[in-house]
Amino acid sequence: MGRRTRAALLLAAGLVGSLITGTSPAAADESVCGHVVRGEILDKYKELGGQNSPLGCPTTPEHTTPDGRGAYTHFQGGSIYWTASTGAHPVWGTIRDSWAGQGWERGKLGYPVGDELKNPDGQGVRQQFQGGTYYWHPTKSNGAHAVGGRIGQLWGQWGHEGGRFGYPVTGEYDAVKVGGNLSENTGVRQRFQNDRFLLWSAGQTSAFETCHSECVGYLGVTNQPWVKQTEVYTNLANGKRSVHVTPTEAGFKDADDDLQENWRQVWANTPLFPNATQTEINSVSKQLYCHAAFAFPKPGDGRFGGPTWDLETWRADIPWDSGEALRTQCNW
Known part of the structure; x- marks a missing residue:
């Protein structure tokens, strides 16, 4: 086997290993507060404002998620999770606490598929995950609770949190x-x-x-x-x-x-x-x-x-x- 052939095989093996372990591609590595942040997680971190964002400094390097499909980095104020199909999204606050309590990405909600958004009332927030959407309000929701499936469809028909049923105050x-x-x-x-x-x-x-x-x-x-x-x-x-x-x-x-x-x-x-x-x-x-x-x-x-x-x-x-x-x- 020639030197070029061996080099090509090693390169291919490295790419496959990267896909299997779920590391996030794109930006070059960057050391922040003593931890390396990389790839699309780094891109999202910079987009949010880096150390000046609600996330603050990273507290871990990038890790592969237990299912092998994605990657995450924990920060002082939350986490960023990434997969090739969902992209990189931050999770923080009460929504992160509730999601963690349900098993993180291995729970029925799966991975986040969008960033946290402000609700039309200007006080509550929501964040969409693969298996439903979390809703939170400082006084009305009794924490953060996910709504999805048939119940989520019916709730949507009644106007979501702005309709007759208001915010969820429990999970299913x-x-x-x-x-x-x-x-x-x-x-x-x-x-x-x-x-x-x-x-x-x-x-x-x-x-x-x-x-x-x-x-x-x-x-x-x-x-x-x-x-x-x-x-x-x-x-x-x-x-x-x-x-x-x-x-x-x-x-x-x-x-x-x-x-x-x-x-x-x-x-x-x-x-x-x-x-x-x-x-x-x-x-x-x-x-x-x-x-x-x-x-x-x-x-x-x-x-x-x-x-x-x-x-x-x-x-x-x-x-x-x-x-x-x-x-x-x-x-x-």
């Missing part, structure tokens, strides 16, 4: 009684401001009809005299929507005294289902009155109609008729 967590009344009806919840929640269920036949297959929904804790909470679900396959009201004991007894007030309490902390037609509103309000009027105690335990008043938007709008209500058991 597994829960029971999602999509149905039974403990076996499991799914995912995420809490937002003002005791409002976004919900997701893969679907179960024992759940509400709208959640027999994959569904998303939202819930508002009302704590009104007649209503504890209101849930709204949408089936992702067929678009069917339903409303599920959990009455208080006083609600079971008295909510039929004033339909208008009962309706107000149902929606006191829960947005009305979007793009509601007048026919849907008429049907749902009559179903609500029917359930309230006929919520008699059952022999043994429970009440007629069950623990929630289940109102389906696809039901026809029928004339007021107590006989029809009794015949159908409020499920016309």
Whole structure:
């Protein structure tokens, strides 16, 4: 083997080794505060202002990430992470703390794919990762929390942090009684401001009809005299929507005294289902009155109609008729 051939092979091996270990290419190495910063991490560091940026001085040299796909350098005020597909991005503050607590890049959020951005309210910030977007506000978010997946899509439809649900105040967590009344009806919840929640269920036949297959929904804790909470679900396959009201004991007894007030309490902390037609509103309000009027105690335990008043938007709008209500058991 000739000298040139051996040199070419060694050069190729060096390039492959660089790709495998995830080191960031581009700029030349530079010693800063006693540590070498290099490649695209150095480019991003300089772009942010170097030592005068929130990052300050580096506290480590560049390291390869445990998955072998990227590289990172820690600084006094945060870190910069890089991969060939995501580029180099700084992570700092409460978002970095939360991301680290979820396993850094090996967690479900993966690598950052953008820098931290200021939100339209001028106070909160967000940062996008491969598996979702972190949001933080100094007073409204109770720390930094990621929003993604189906819940993130639904939240986006309601206007993100500027919409009816505001900032997330927890991350996603597994829960029971999602999509149905039974403990076996499991799914995912995420809490937002003002005791409002976004919900997701893969679907179960024992759940509400709208959640027999994959569904998303939202819930508002009302704590009104007649209503504890209101849930709204949408089936992702067929678009069917339903409303599920959990009455208080006083609600079971008295909510039929004033339909208008009962309706107000149902929606006191829960947005009305979007793009509601007048026919849907008429049907749902009559179903609500029917359930309230006929919520008699059952022999043994429970009440007629069950623990929630289940109102389906696809039901026809029928004339007021107590006989029809009794015949159908409020499920016309």
